[in-house]
Each structure stands twice: as structure tokens, then as C-alpha cells.
Amino acid sequence: MTVGRPYRLGVMPGDGIGPEIVPAAVRVVDAALIAAGAQPPEWRELPLGGSAIEHHGSAIPATTLDALAAMDGWLLGPHDSAAYPEPHRSALNPSGTIRKHFDLYANIRPARAFEGGRALAPDTDLVIVRENTEGFYADRNTFAGTGEYMPTPDVAICMGVFTRPAIERIARTAFELARRRRHKVTIVHKANVLQLTSGLFKRVCLEVAEGYPDVEVDDFHIDAMTVHLLRRAADFDVLVAENMFGDILSDMAGELAGSLGIAPSINASDDRCMAQAAHGSAPDIAGRGLANPIAMMLSAGMLLDWLGTRHGNPRAADAAGRLEAGVRAAVRGGVATRDLGGSASTDAFTDAVVAQVSRG
Template sequence: MTQVTLIPGDGIGPEITEAVKAIFAAANVPVTWEEENAGQTTFDSIGELIPATLIASLEKNKVALKGPITTPVGKGFKSINVQLRQMFDLYSNVRPAKTTKGVNSRYENVNLVLFRENTEGLYAGLEMWDERLQISDSIARITRTGSEKIIRAAFEYAKKHGCKKVTVAHKANILKSAGALFLKVAGEIAKDYPEIQMEDKIIDNMCMQLVMKPEQFDVVVTTNLFGDILSDLCAGLVGGLGVVAGANIGDNMAIFEAVHGSAPDIAGKGIANPTALLRSAIMMLHHIDLKDEANRIEKALEATLANSAECTGDLGGKASTMEFAQNIIAKL
């Protein structure tokens, strides 16, 4: 049995977490959950956004599944997601985007994976405020080491999964230092993978190409801010944030997460769609080499998504969160 840290989050987080737990139990997945929490829920109860017990659990288990978490707004708190990524050097934010039968989309045959550098860039927190001149400066820190790690992770993924191309999205034409470094490192690493084509696209053209012909892309790698924007764009190509998985992966730890918000407006109503968290959990199973269980659950999920009547309201059905989970369980 593999022990996994489970972070339900808040809002709809506990509801979709229960759905995933039910599906895992029905599929006899050899995983045990060690439940800890973070965010608004723990702040209200014990005055801590990231409790020491959660950190200890993550350090012990090295793998976690996380629901959506609310960081209190307007109180000067740094994003909990960003803190966890930087605390454990989870430098790879991995976001697959694939069209699914039954899920409404303007596109067909989209099947790409985005690798977003997760710890530096404009999210490094290097900001300065000049009160006298009323000027705010934010520094986009790009390091050779950080670039090497995320770009190599993208190429290794492409090699492992038989992908033919890695696209490097950048702004080296304007960012003559930071952008150029990222692109230069990509060119160097690409030489280690002669069987994989490397191409580079300036970020504005990349956005246009994604909405014109997204099926041309395979694996995409980019810096933190660009990746944050592109990852949601890619989710929009295949049905939205409610149906895509996400993972934050480092050398020694991985946190798999639903990338959508906590949706407090529908919390407690039992109507939330658990697909994003379930797909993240399926990614987690692949990560810990439970591939048979992952494939079995994925097939049951896709069979259910293909029939909108068995899905939650956002997918065109009338099923509750747990009814949707039971429909998936029936297909295991």
C-alpha cells in the first residue's frame, strides 16, 4: 500500500475529494490516505494557512492529492499553491489537455501537455515599491538551473511517451536577457534528444496558433507567467478547468491537484464536477506506477463522460457529485 497525503481544501474541495475516494475504494486501488488540510479552513480553525502537520505529512509521503484551496484575499497572504511549490521545489507544473468524447469543445484531436516552470520567473516574488516615485518593479528571475530542469523534464516526458515534438514558448525577441537564456538552454538540451524535433514560438504567436490549430502541438514548455496563461488557454480548448488535470512535480515530491477554484457559490450543494480532481488522481497513479488501476479508472471516466445524461450539470446532465461517481464506479 502507498500512503498519500490528501488535502481536501475548501469550498467544493471536500465534496469532490469524497467522490474520488469512493471511486478509488471501488477500484481497490492500493492507496491509503493521510488527510491534512490548508488554507482558509485551517486558518479559521488553528490560525495557520499551512499547518506543520501538513508539511510533515508531505515530507514523509512525497506524494499528495490536493483539492482547491482558498488563500484569504486582501490580507497580504502569499498564495498557498505558490508557497508549496517553492517550499518543495516543485519546478514542473504539468497540465495535459486532451479532447474527450462527450465534453463540449470547439476542437477535435487536441492532445498536448504543457510544462510550466513553477518556481521562478515573474512569480519569484522579487518586487520593489518606490513610494516617492510611485513605481512598482517586478523582476522576472530566470536561472540557467531552473531552465535546464523544466526543459529537460519536458524532453524526458516526450521521450517516455513517444512524442515527436517539443515547442518552446518564449519572448526572447523582447526579453533579450531572460527570454534569450531560456531559449538558449532549450537549444542546448535539445541536442541530447535528436529523435525529438524542437521548435520555438514567440508567446503571442503561440497563443494565436493554439486557437487556430491546436492539434499541431505535442509537448509545450515555457516560463512561469506564460505557462500560467497558456495552461488555462489550453484547458479552454478541451472543455474548461473542470475537466483537466494538473500536477506539481519536483525531484523528490509531487502534488497532484484540481486546478479550478473552490467555487464557494455551489459548495455544499452536491453538484460539483469531480472530473478535474479525478484526472489529477489518475495522473498520480501513473506517477506511483499503478498504471493498471489508472487505466481502468480512466476508461470508466471516459465512458461516463461520453453520456452527458450521467454527468453533472456543467457537463449537460443532472447527476449529483456522488451520483456521477457511482456512474463511473458502475463502469469499472
């Protein structure tokens, strides 16, 4: 990737509110890159989700995966896999398939409250770094099939898998991120009970910490961590956790910051990155112009920041900053969707953000 060539970005609107919030994010990315003096991306829309089942016989066609491999990054809208017909409903969902196919091992989920929003903890400004390939989620723990099975109709068993290489790389991701923030990492685990599995996670993270003497480190059991987040979210900077613990904590942190509608994330490996809002497809409000596009917009901004860091592209990094600043300025100025206490439609809020970003 050179600074002069426009990025090639895949875009997958998905299901439910996806076809409303993903185009909103595309508009804001275009505006932010132009404001930063860069060319807007070359977008390529790819089939995924319910419409892909209807037209291609798969929620995530092989042609989509092949096309993604040639892209610089991707925007993935929410999917409603619970509503898919069988056998698609029981298969690994589209986002899980993409994460597994490209080994997107780091799920990075910031939670930062908005001035003018509805935060339960207005001082929240933290990032949860979630290991994305193993842990206690059974659909990521075997080469074929899943790590969940029933030897009898009345007994269900689930495997949790923890490996040193996977823990080492997610820990390094957390510590490198902390160096760009406030130089503090909190390890979340349950080593007092799960001494071998969660114990290995804690021990390896502490070993990695020895290579980052400039970063402060502490650790908490997952149950205690939920209490600490409720009582003093502002004290935390970067949290690193296995898959399920990180998923639970990030939803909680999103609500503390104001709403799951503002909760962004990226799924990344060393050379791939996918922007994906942390929330679901919200089929109950789909097509009504009520959806909050902030999480998708901020996820796209995280993708720009990742691209700028990976490729040494200051314009992409600048665009990422402009995008987030524009979103925050819109909310601070009183423009917000219903879930944040406002009355703006999805399109009206997007118009306000584009205006803020373009104004610079």
C-alpha cells in the same frame, strides 16, 4: 516503495468545492487500484485552508508540511486564499507554500478533449510543462519576501528570474514526457523582446534538445502561440514554458478541451508529487453538489502514473489508465455535470465513474 505495500497518500480537501471533489477523487483512486490488483492507499487527511486558519492559526500549518514529507504523494484541493482574513490573505498561498517548500519545479498540465463533452477544439491532446519556481511570478523569485515592490506609491516593480539549472530541469521533463507521447516539443518564449531572460529560456531549452535527437522541436513567441492554439491545437504535443506563460496557456488549453472543470495537473520534483486540479475553489457553487470532479480525478490519476513510473510499479500505472478510461467512459455514456451539458450531481457522476472503473 515496494509494489506490495499500499501507498501512503496525504489528502487536503481545501476550500469551496474542495470537500466535494477531493473525496470523489479518493473514491475513484481506491476503485482503480483495487481493479488493478493493488491495495488501496492509506489516506491521511491533513488540515489546509480556511478551516486550518480557524483551528490551527495557519492556512498551511507546519504539522501539515511535516506530515507531507512522510507521504508517497498528496492530493490538494482548491483553496480560496482571496477570502482569508489578514494576514493570511497577503501571505504566500497554501499551494505556493507547498510547491516552494518541496521544490516542486514541474507543473504538468494536460489538455485532452472528451468525446461527448463540449470541446471548442475536439482534437486537442497536448500537455503544457510549466516551470514552477521562478519566471515572472514574483512570489517565487526571492529567498525572503517577494520580487514585487513599490519604491513610491505610484511606481510598482516586479522582478523576473531565470536560471540555467531551473530551465535545464524543466526542459528535460518536457523532452522525457514527449518520448512517452508523440515525440514533439514546442518551446514558448518571448525572446524577441525579453532577450536576456526569455532568451535564456529559449537557448537553454534548445541546448537540452540536442540530447534528444528523436524529438522534434519548434518554438513560438507567447503571443503567436495563443493564436496557433486557437487555430490548430491538434498539431501540438508537449509545450514547455516559464511560469506565467505556462499558466496562461494551460487555462486556455483547458477551455479548448471543454472546460477548466476537466483540467488536471500535478506539481512534481524528482522525488515528490502533488495532484492539484488547475481550477479554483468556485465558492459560488460550493456545497450544492454541482461541482465537476473530473479535473481532481484526473489529477489523482496523474499522481498514480507518476508513482508507477518512479517506483517501477506496473499496477499503479495500470490503475492510472483505468481511472482515466473510467472517467471518459462515463462522459461518453452521457453522464456529466452541468458545465459539460449534463445534469449529474457530483456524487452521481462519481458513482458512474466508480462503476466504470470497477467494471474494468
